[in-house]
Amino acid sequence: MKEIILLKDGEIVLKGLNRRTFEDVLKKNIRHAISHLGSFEIKSAQSIIYVKPLSDDIDLDEACLKISRVFGIVSYSRAAICEEKTLESIIATAPVYLEKELKAVKTFKVEARRSDKRFPYKSPEICAELGGVILDKFPHLSVDVHNPDLIVNVEVRDFGAYVHGAAHKGAGGIPVGTSGNAAILISGGIDSPVAAYMMAKRGLKLTAVHFASPPYTSKRAEDKVVRLLRRVSRYAGKMTMYTVPFTKIQKTIKNECPEELFTIIMRRLMMQISSRIAADNDCTALITGESLGQVASQTIGALSCTDDVADLLVFRPLIGMDKQEIIDISYKIDTYDISIEPYEDCCTVFTPKHPRTRPVLKYVKEAQEKANFEPMIEEALANLKVTEISAKDE
Numbered sequence: 001m002k003e004i005i006l007l008k009d010g011e012i013v014l015k016g017l018n019r020r021t022f023e024d025v026l027k028k029n030i031r032h033a034i035s036h037l038g039s040f041e042i043k044s045a046q047s048i049i050y051v052k053p054l055s056d057d058i059d060l061d062e063a064c065l066k067i068s069r070v071f072g073i074v075s076y077s078r079a080a081i082c083e084e085k086t087l088e089s090i091i092a093t094a095p096v097y098l099e100k101e102l103k104a105v106k107t108f109k110v111e112a113r114r115s116d117k118r119f120p121y122k123s124p125e126i127c128a129e130l131g132g133v134i135l136d137k138f139p140h141l142s143v144d145v146h147n148p149d150l151i152v153n154v155e156v157r158d159f160g161a162y163v164h165g166a167a168h169k170g171a172g173g174i175p176v177g178t179s180g181n182a183a184i185l186i187s188g189g190i191d192s193p194v195a196a197y198m199m200a201k202r203g204l205k206l207t208a209v210h211f212a213s214p215p216y217t218s219k220r221a222e223d224k225v226v227r228l229l230r231r232v233s234r235y236a237g238k239m240t241m242y243t244v245p246f247t248k249i250q251k252t253i254k255n256e257c258p259e260e261l262f263t264i265i266m267r268r269l270m271m272q273i274s275s276r277i278a279a280d281n282d283c284t285a286l287i288t289g290e291s292l293g294q295v296a297s298q299t300i301g302a303l304s305c306t307d308d309v310a311d312l313l314v315f316r317p318l319i320g321m322d323k324q325e326i327i328d329i330s331y332k333i334d335t336y337d338i339s340i341e342p343y344e345d346c347c348t349v350f351t352p353k354h355p356r357t358r359p360v361l362k363y364v365k366e367a368q369e370k371a372n373f374e375p376m377i378e379e380a381l382a383n384l385k386v387t388e389i390s391a392k393d394e
Contacts, residue, residue, distance in 0.1 A: 001097060002081040003060060005067060006155065006162060007049040010074035011174050023049070026072040026175040029237060033066040036392060045158050046115050049073075052081075064168070069235045071201050073170035077153070082161040087121050090154055091130055094163045095137050098152060101165050102138050105149035110134070112154040119156045126154055172201065176237050179203030182285040182315065183278035185270060186210050186241070188224045190339040191289030191318055193232050194329045198317040199287050200236035207281045208241040208389065209274045211345070213250050221343035226387060231335045233391040242277050243385040246270075249376050256371040260356040263297045265368050267306040273377055275311040277384070285313040291326065292319050296355035305364045 007030070012022045027042050027049060034040060034051070038058040043050050051067065053060065060078060067076055080097035082089040095102065102108065112126035121129070134152065135141060155162045182204045184196040196206055210225050222243060229241055249269055257265050274286055290298045297306075307314055318326055330336040 001093070003053070004079055004081050004162065005051040005060065005064060005076055006079050006164070007051065007067065007073045007076045007170070008167075009047050009049070010072060010170065010172050012072060013047050022072070022175055022178055025177050026070070029070050029072070029175050029177070030067060032237065033070050034063050037063050037066070043159075048155075048157065050159060067170075068168065069171055070175075071171050071173035071203070071235060072175035074172060075167040075170050077164040077167045079153075079155070079162040079164035082163065085116070085119065085156065085161045087126065087129060090126065090156075090161050090163065091133050094130055094152055094154065095134055097163055098150075098165055101150055102134065102141065102152075106140065107142050107144035107148045108134065108150045108152055109143055109145050109148040110152045110154065112156070114156045116156050116158055126156070130154065171235060174201075174203040176200050176203060176235075177205045180285075181205045181207065181281065181283040182287050183207045183209050183274055183281065183283045184287040185274055185289075186225055186229065187289070187345045188221055188228065188339065188341070188343060189289070189345070190323075190330050190336065191291065191294075191326055193228045193289075193335040193339065194326050194333070195287055195289035195315075195317050196229075196232045197235055197329065197333050197335075199315055200232070204285070204287075206232075206236050206239045206287075207278065207283055208239055209244065209270075209277050210241055211244045211246040211270055211273075213247040214245075216247065216250070217345055218343060221345055224338060224341055224343050225345070226389065227394075228335050228338050229389045230391055230394050231333060231338065233389050235333065239389045240281070241387040241389050243387065244273055244277075244380050245383050245385075246380065249373060249380065252371050252373065252376065257367050259353070261359060261364055261367050263351065263355050264302055264305050264359050264364055267297055267302075268309045268364070268368060269373060269377070271306050271310045271314075273380060275309075276377075276381060278312055283312070285315055286310060287315045287317070289318055290316050291321055291323070294323065296357045299357045301358045301360075302356075305359050305361050308361055308365075 015022050023044050039054040041052040080093050082093045110127040110131045112123040114123050153164050184206050186192045186208045208229055212222050253262055253265050
């Protein structure tokens with residue numbers, strides 16, 4: 001029996017005259033996500049995207065898993081293709097295709113959608129005819145129209161008739177690449193990978209910026225970030241990671257700046273460097289994993305001081321979330337176990353004992369200007385390490 005995957009658009013249906021552009025990007029992202037599994041025909045009509053395998057040996061379970069992580073899809077269903085677009089073919093297909101599910105439940109109902117109005121039977125007639133056949137073949141079943149164990153779905157559409165069981169929830173959001181480009185300041189912690197995921201869900205294509213301070217941070221710490229980004233890449237697609245050599249800058253902060261301002265000045269310099277990398281990669285925003293009040297560098301005063309040097313809009317998708325909410329998302333996207341591995345990043349190097357939680361911008365600027373950081377920034381930018389990130393490398 002031939003099968004197909006039916007995908008339903010999410011917010012794309014609200015995009016008016018731009019809808020076709022969003023759908024084209026979504027189909028491109030779907031094709032990229034499943035291209036390594038084999039050849040597929042991908043087309044769209046009436047808010048449905050049809051993903052049809054072109055050979056019988058394609059692993060559709062794996063294809064559904066990959067598709068479940070593509071932003072822009074509200075739900076997806078693995079369905080049987082009826083040999084003909086006739087009521088007789090629908091009745092012949094449904095009990096066979098859903099036999100295992102029908103044997104395992106006690107109640108069911110049939111739901112039919114007849115988007116092809118040329119089909120001679122209306123939806124209630126399809127439901128009644130198919131429901132009667134199912135009751136005859138599976139006498140242990142009864143119909144429950146309010147809370148059935150199984151919904152038998154029939155879809156009569158332009159390209160054919162299809163039968164499937166329950167639809168599965170998609171990743172939601174809008175297709176990656178439809179909202180522009182942004183740079184995520186990525187560390188090895190729990191928060192920034194979640195922030196990256198959340199902004200990719202809003203259609204941003206990501207560039208990653210990571211700061212390393214060898215020998216204070218190890219190669220394993222950088223490798224940890226690469227593995228985190230590969231997990232994020234399952235949803236966000238391919239991205240480039242720029243690793244910034246930050247040791248000389250951090251040593252200068254320690255030696256020449258007031259201890260209580262170490263973290264604020266470090267964050268300001270990270271913002272300056274990230275803004276330049278972002279501009280070189282056509283990014284129009286920065287993303288951080290900061291949550292208001294979580295640590296001393298994430299108070300309103302501290303965030304104001306760091307934003308002062310950012311040349312771009314700064315997105316903080318976690319700003320109003322508590323830690324458990326962030327952890328819950330990290331479990332969902334499978335980054336938590338990597339994030340808690342004990343390899344420190346440069347944000348934990350030279351941490352002050354008593355950081356200032358209410359810094360005054362004037363005094364922060366004065367403290368930063370006592371050291372000449374510009375040559376060190378230029379040197380760091382000239383020695384960036386570039387790593388291409390893809391979920392396929394996992």
